[in-house]
Amino acid sequence: MxxxxxxxxxxxxxxxDTQGVLDALQQVMGDTAPAFSKLWREKQLEYSFRRGLMRDYVDFSVCTRHALDFACQALKQPLEEAVRNELMAVYKTxxxxxxxxxxxxxxxxxxxxxxxxxxxxxxxxxxxxxxxxxxxxxxxxxxxxxxxxxxxxxxxxxxxxxxxxxxxxxxxxxxxxxxxxxxxxxxxxxxxxxxxxxxxxxxxxxxxxxxxxxxxxxxxxxxxxxxxx
The missing domain is CATH 3.40.50.1000 (HAD superfamily/HAD-like)
Structure with missing residues (x-):
């Protein structure tokens, strides 16, 4: 070595900066955006931990999308599929x-x-x-x-x-x-x-x-x- x-x-x-998605979130949900972004990130990490322990690997982007869906349900933000896809696209930039x-x-x-x-x-x-x-x-x-x-x-x-x-x-x-x-x-x-x-x-x-x-x-x-x- x-x-x-x-x-x-x-x-x-x-x-x-994973909180770089805040601007996009604020455009669709206003003052709820900071709490939503925080929960989205927390669940993204939690899902990766759980997947690792279960030996049920998926791409990290799948954990990100599932966490987004969870945050929508938990914070009662029924975002349309097109909006969710746009938010996922923001995560790439x-x-x-x-x-x-x-x-x-x-x-x-x-x-x-x-x-x-x-x-x-x-x-x-x-x-x-x-x-x-x-x-x-x-x-x-x-x-x-x-x-x-x-x-x-x-x-x-x-x-x-x-x-x-x-x-x-x-x-x-x-x-x-x-x-x-x-x-x-x-x-x-x-x-x-x-x-x-x-x-x-x-x-x-x-x-x-x-x-x-x-x-x-x-x-x-x-x-x-x-x-x-």
Missing amino acids: SQKTVLAFDVYGTLI LPAFPDALAGLEAAKAAGLTCYAFSNGSAAAVEGLLAHAGIRDFFAGVISVEVLQTFKPNPDVYQHLLNTAEVNAENAWLISGNPFDVLGALNHGMKTAWVKRSDEAIFDPWGPEPTIETSSIINLVNQYKQKYKK
Whole structure:
């Protein structure tokens, strides 16, 4: 295995803002949009977890659509099929967080090898990153679809290490999702939790992220100060 340092960036909720669908939601349901968006995202993740445990894999987009349908029922938003399809299309062009581009530029300048690492399909992630203008910063896109399961299954993190040809001690998982950080810690990797809001709470399980940061730019600076030789 190579001794290079690899940064594996989660995509949804870390580089790409899943709340970028809010504008489209507000156009169809007004003030209900924030609660709807939050529930949609929570159910999307829950459904992927449940599918993984059941060993009943479907593409992440299917989890997203089922979560959308659930939110419509739970919040009594009987959206027509055409509107639901339009909202799913928005998910393919979600925006990057404001710090993503500058943070990835800083990582490149520091000589770090970066991968995109996602529960989404490779095609969906490639499209998102290209639309956001950040695809060229990655040595590759690593998707769980090859294994047909989801994070935080340990096999997924090993697949990342095998694909990137790096040992766990030289690999970092960068994520805004605590479940993802805990999954990587459990597999012996270093981690950085990007705390995307002041209200975000890291699960009190005991293990803590190697670095906690408010942005990808700060993460790269923290890494260089503590670990770059």
